[in-house]
Protein backbone atom coordinates (compact mmCIF):
# COMPACT_ATOMS: atom_id res chain seq x y z
CA UNK A 305 0.00 0.00 0.00
CA UNK A 306 2.73 2.49 0.96
CA UNK A 307 4.77 1.61 -2.10
CA UNK A 308 1.77 2.43 -4.29
CA UNK A 309 1.51 5.99 -2.89
CA UNK A 310 5.27 6.66 -2.70
CA UNK A 311 5.52 8.71 -5.94
CA UNK A 312 3.08 11.38 -4.73
CA UNK A 313 3.45 10.81 -0.97
CA UNK A 314 5.18 14.13 -0.15
CA UNK A 315 2.78 16.20 -2.23
CA UNK A 316 -0.32 14.61 -0.68
CA UNK A 317 1.12 15.02 2.82
CA UNK A 318 1.75 18.72 2.40
CA UNK A 319 -1.59 19.42 0.68
CA UNK A 320 -3.71 17.37 3.10
CA UNK A 321 -2.08 18.86 6.19
CA UNK A 322 -1.84 22.39 4.73
CA UNK A 323 1.91 22.10 5.41
CA UNK A 324 1.42 21.73 9.17
CA UNK A 325 3.19 18.35 8.89
CA UNK A 326 6.52 20.23 8.57
CA UNK A 327 5.89 22.01 11.88
CA UNK A 328 5.04 18.72 13.61
CA UNK A 329 8.25 16.99 12.45
CA UNK A 330 10.36 19.98 13.52
CA UNK A 331 8.63 20.27 16.89
CA UNK A 332 9.09 16.56 17.58
CA UNK A 333 12.79 16.77 16.65
CA UNK A 334 13.22 19.81 18.92
CA UNK A 335 11.82 17.81 21.84
CA UNK A 336 14.95 15.63 21.64
CA UNK A 337 17.49 18.44 21.19
CA UNK A 338 19.60 17.28 24.17
CA UNK A 339 19.83 13.68 23.05
CA UNK A 340 20.63 14.76 19.49
CA UNK A 341 23.45 17.03 20.69
CA UNK A 342 25.03 14.37 22.91
CA UNK A 343 28.37 12.89 21.82
CA UNK A 344 27.94 9.41 20.28
CA UNK A 345 24.22 9.97 19.69
CA UNK A 346 22.83 7.16 17.60
CA UNK A 347 19.34 7.73 16.27
CA UNK A 348 16.85 5.51 14.47
CA UNK A 349 13.82 6.95 12.70
CA UNK A 350 11.45 4.04 12.22
CA UNK A 351 8.90 3.87 9.39
CA UNK A 352 10.78 6.84 7.93
CA UNK A 353 8.94 6.84 4.57
CA UNK A 354 10.45 9.53 2.35
CA UNK A 355 12.53 10.76 5.28
CA UNK A 356 11.02 14.05 6.42
CA UNK A 357 11.18 13.22 10.16
CA UNK A 358 14.71 11.89 9.63
CA UNK A 359 15.72 15.18 7.99
CA UNK A 360 14.14 17.17 10.83
CA UNK A 361 16.26 15.14 13.29
CA UNK A 362 19.36 15.71 11.13
CA UNK A 363 18.82 19.43 11.02
CA UNK A 364 18.09 19.62 14.79
CA UNK A 365 21.34 17.73 15.42
CA UNK A 366 23.19 20.40 13.39
CA UNK A 367 26.91 19.86 13.08
CA UNK A 368 26.96 17.46 16.02
CA UNK A 369 28.27 13.93 15.67
CA UNK A 370 24.83 12.24 15.77
CA UNK A 371 24.59 9.21 13.49
CA UNK A 372 21.06 9.06 12.12
CA UNK A 373 19.43 6.18 10.33
CA UNK A 374 16.01 5.98 8.67
CA UNK A 375 14.36 2.56 8.35
CA UNK A 376 11.28 1.53 6.40
CA UNK A 377 10.05 -1.67 4.76
CA UNK A 378 8.97 0.05 1.54
CA UNK A 379 11.85 0.15 -0.93
CA UNK A 380 10.07 2.81 -3.04
CA UNK A 381 9.75 5.14 -0.02
CA UNK A 382 13.45 4.67 0.81
CA UNK A 383 14.50 5.41 -2.78
CA UNK A 384 12.78 8.78 -2.46
CA UNK A 385 14.36 9.43 0.93
CA UNK A 386 17.78 8.63 -0.53
CA UNK A 387 17.23 10.91 -3.55
CA UNK A 388 16.15 13.74 -1.23
CA UNK A 389 19.21 13.28 0.98
CA UNK A 390 21.49 13.68 -2.07
CA UNK A 391 19.83 17.03 -2.77
CA UNK A 392 20.04 18.18 0.85
CA UNK A 393 23.51 16.88 1.64
CA UNK A 394 25.71 19.16 3.73
CA UNK A 395 29.45 18.40 3.81
CA UNK A 396 29.60 19.35 7.50
CA UNK A 397 27.05 16.79 8.67
CA UNK A 398 26.70 13.07 8.06
CA UNK A 399 23.90 12.22 5.63
CA UNK A 400 21.35 9.82 7.11
CA UNK A 401 21.75 6.14 6.35
CA UNK A 402 18.70 4.39 4.85
CA UNK A 403 17.89 0.82 5.78
CA UNK A 404 15.14 -1.46 4.46
CA UNK A 405 13.74 -3.17 7.54
CA UNK A 406 10.57 -4.30 9.26
CA UNK A 407 9.92 -2.34 12.47
CA UNK A 408 8.78 -5.57 14.12
CA UNK A 409 12.09 -7.37 13.44
CA UNK A 410 14.85 -4.79 13.41
CA UNK A 411 18.28 -5.81 12.12
CA UNK A 412 20.10 -4.08 14.99
CA UNK A 413 21.70 -5.43 18.16
CA UNK A 414 20.26 -4.79 21.62
CA UNK A 415 20.96 -1.41 23.28
CA UNK A 416 22.25 0.20 20.05
CA UNK A 417 20.41 3.55 19.86
CA UNK A 418 20.09 6.56 22.14
CA UNK A 419 16.89 7.71 20.43
CA UNK A 420 14.23 5.92 18.38
CA UNK A 421 11.50 7.97 16.70
CA UNK A 422 8.60 7.19 14.44
CA UNK A 423 6.37 9.75 12.71
CA UNK A 424 2.96 8.61 11.48
CA UNK A 425 4.35 5.09 11.06
CA UNK A 426 3.90 3.29 14.35
CA UNK A 427 0.08 3.38 14.00
CA UNK A 428 0.40 1.14 10.95
CA UNK A 429 2.15 -1.71 12.73
CA UNK A 430 0.27 -5.00 12.89
CA UNK A 431 1.16 -5.46 16.57
CA UNK A 432 1.70 -2.33 18.72
CA UNK A 433 3.02 -4.19 21.77
CA UNK A 434 5.56 -6.08 19.67
CA UNK A 435 6.59 -2.77 18.06
CA UNK A 436 7.15 -1.17 21.48
CA UNK A 437 9.12 -4.20 22.73
CA UNK A 438 11.36 -4.01 19.66
CA UNK A 439 12.01 -0.30 20.27
CA UNK A 440 12.88 -1.03 23.92
CA UNK A 441 15.22 -3.81 22.80
CA UNK A 442 17.28 -1.60 20.46
CA UNK A 443 17.42 1.37 22.90
CA UNK A 444 20.32 1.87 25.26
CA UNK A 445 19.40 2.16 28.94
CA UNK A 446 18.49 5.84 29.42
CA UNK A 447 17.63 6.09 25.72
CA UNK A 448 14.35 7.64 24.62
CA UNK A 449 11.57 6.95 22.21
CA UNK A 450 9.36 9.51 20.44
CA UNK A 451 6.26 8.42 18.57
CA UNK A 452 4.51 11.17 16.63
CA UNK A 453 1.11 10.16 15.37
CA UNK A 454 -2.44 11.26 14.71
CA UNK A 455 -4.98 11.68 17.48
CA UNK A 456 -8.68 12.40 17.63
CA UNK A 457 -9.38 15.98 18.75
CA UNK A 458 -12.40 16.46 21.00
CA UNK A 459 -15.26 19.02 21.09
CA UNK A 460 -16.65 21.08 18.24
CA UNK A 461 -13.30 21.33 16.51
CA UNK A 462 -13.06 17.54 16.74
CA UNK A 463 -16.45 17.14 15.02
CA UNK A 464 -15.46 19.47 12.19
CA UNK A 465 -12.09 17.80 11.88
CA UNK A 466 -13.73 14.35 11.66
CA UNK A 467 -15.83 15.50 8.68
CA UNK A 468 -12.64 16.65 6.96
CA UNK A 469 -10.64 13.56 7.92
CA UNK A 470 -13.29 10.98 7.00
CA UNK A 471 -15.11 12.59 4.07
CA UNK A 472 -12.84 15.10 2.38
CA UNK A 473 -9.27 13.92 2.99
CA UNK A 474 -9.77 10.42 1.47
CA UNK A 475 -11.15 11.97 -1.72
CA UNK A 476 -8.33 14.50 -2.12
CA UNK A 477 -5.71 11.87 -1.19
CA UNK A 478 -7.09 9.48 -3.80
CA UNK A 479 -7.12 12.27 -6.41
CA UNK A 480 -3.50 13.29 -5.76
CA UNK A 481 -2.05 9.80 -5.42
CA UNK A 482 -4.15 8.27 -8.20
CA UNK A 483 -4.55 5.21 -5.95
CA UNK A 484 -7.82 4.10 -4.41
CA UNK A 485 -7.63 2.60 -0.91
CA UNK A 486 -4.77 4.00 1.15
CA UNK A 487 -6.47 7.29 1.95
CA UNK A 488 -9.68 5.54 3.00
CA UNK A 489 -7.54 3.33 5.25
CA UNK A 490 -6.02 6.39 6.99
CA UNK A 491 -9.07 7.41 9.12
CA UNK A 492 -9.72 3.74 9.95
CA UNK A 493 -6.15 3.28 11.14
CA UNK A 494 -6.48 6.34 13.41
CA UNK A 495 -9.69 4.91 14.92
CA UNK A 496 -7.90 1.59 15.53
CA UNK A 497 -4.96 3.36 17.23
CA UNK A 498 -5.21 3.38 21.06
CA UNK A 499 -6.31 6.54 22.88
CA UNK A 500 -3.47 8.34 24.72
CA UNK A 501 -4.11 6.70 28.12
CA UNK A 502 -4.12 3.21 26.66
CA UNK A 503 -1.03 3.89 24.55
CA UNK A 504 0.81 5.20 27.64
CA UNK A 505 -0.15 2.02 29.54
CA UNK A 506 1.18 -0.08 26.69
CA UNK A 507 4.43 1.90 26.73
CA UNK A 508 4.85 1.34 30.48
CA UNK A 509 4.13 -2.38 30.10
CA UNK A 510 6.76 -2.60 27.34
CA UNK A 511 9.36 -1.19 29.74
CA UNK A 512 9.27 2.59 29.32
CA UNK A 513 9.30 4.98 32.24
CA UNK A 514 8.38 8.70 32.22
CA UNK A 515 5.80 7.96 29.52
CA UNK A 516 4.01 11.12 28.36
CA UNK A 517 1.83 12.45 25.56
CA UNK A 518 1.92 16.04 24.27
CA UNK A 519 -0.93 17.05 21.96
CA UNK A 520 0.01 19.02 18.83
CA UNK A 521 -2.52 21.32 17.08
CA UNK A 522 -5.50 20.64 19.38
CA UNK A 523 -4.72 16.93 19.49
CA UNK A 524 -4.90 16.32 15.73
CA UNK A 525 -1.45 14.86 16.28
CA UNK A 526 0.66 14.29 19.38
CA UNK A 527 4.03 13.11 20.60
CA UNK A 528 4.41 10.06 22.85
CA UNK A 529 7.67 9.98 24.78
CA UNK A 530 9.18 7.32 26.97
CA UNK A 531 12.56 6.52 28.49
CA UNK A 532 14.16 3.08 28.76
Ligand SMILES: C[S@@+](CC[C@H](N)C(=O)[O-])C[C@H]1O[C@@H](n2cnc3c(N)ncnc32)[C@H](O)[C@@H]1O
Pocket residue numbers: 306307317350351352353354355356357375376377378381405406407408422423424425426428429430
Ligand atom coordinates in the same frame (compact mmCIF):
# COMPACT_ATOMS: atom_id res chain seq x y z
C1 LIG B 1 2.41 7.33 6.82
S1 LIG B 1 4.02 6.85 6.38
C2 LIG B 1 5.02 7.89 7.40
C3 LIG B 1 6.33 8.23 6.75
C4 LIG B 1 7.15 9.31 7.46
N1 LIG B 1 7.61 8.89 8.75
C5 LIG B 1 6.41 10.61 7.56
O1 LIG B 1 6.30 11.17 8.67
O2 LIG B 1 5.96 11.11 6.51
C6 LIG B 1 4.18 5.30 7.17
C7 LIG B 1 5.42 4.55 6.77
O3 LIG B 1 5.54 3.42 7.63
C8 LIG B 1 6.09 2.36 6.88
N2 LIG B 1 5.78 1.11 7.61
C9 LIG B 1 4.56 0.64 7.96
N3 LIG B 1 4.70 -0.53 8.63
C10 LIG B 1 6.02 -0.78 8.70
C11 LIG B 1 6.80 -1.83 9.27
N4 LIG B 1 6.23 -2.87 9.89
N5 LIG B 1 8.13 -1.78 9.17
C12 LIG B 1 8.74 -0.73 8.53
N6 LIG B 1 8.07 0.29 7.96
C13 LIG B 1 6.72 0.26 8.05
C14 LIG B 1 5.43 2.48 5.52
O4 LIG B 1 6.14 1.83 4.51
C15 LIG B 1 5.40 4.00 5.34
O5 LIG B 1 6.53 4.47 4.64
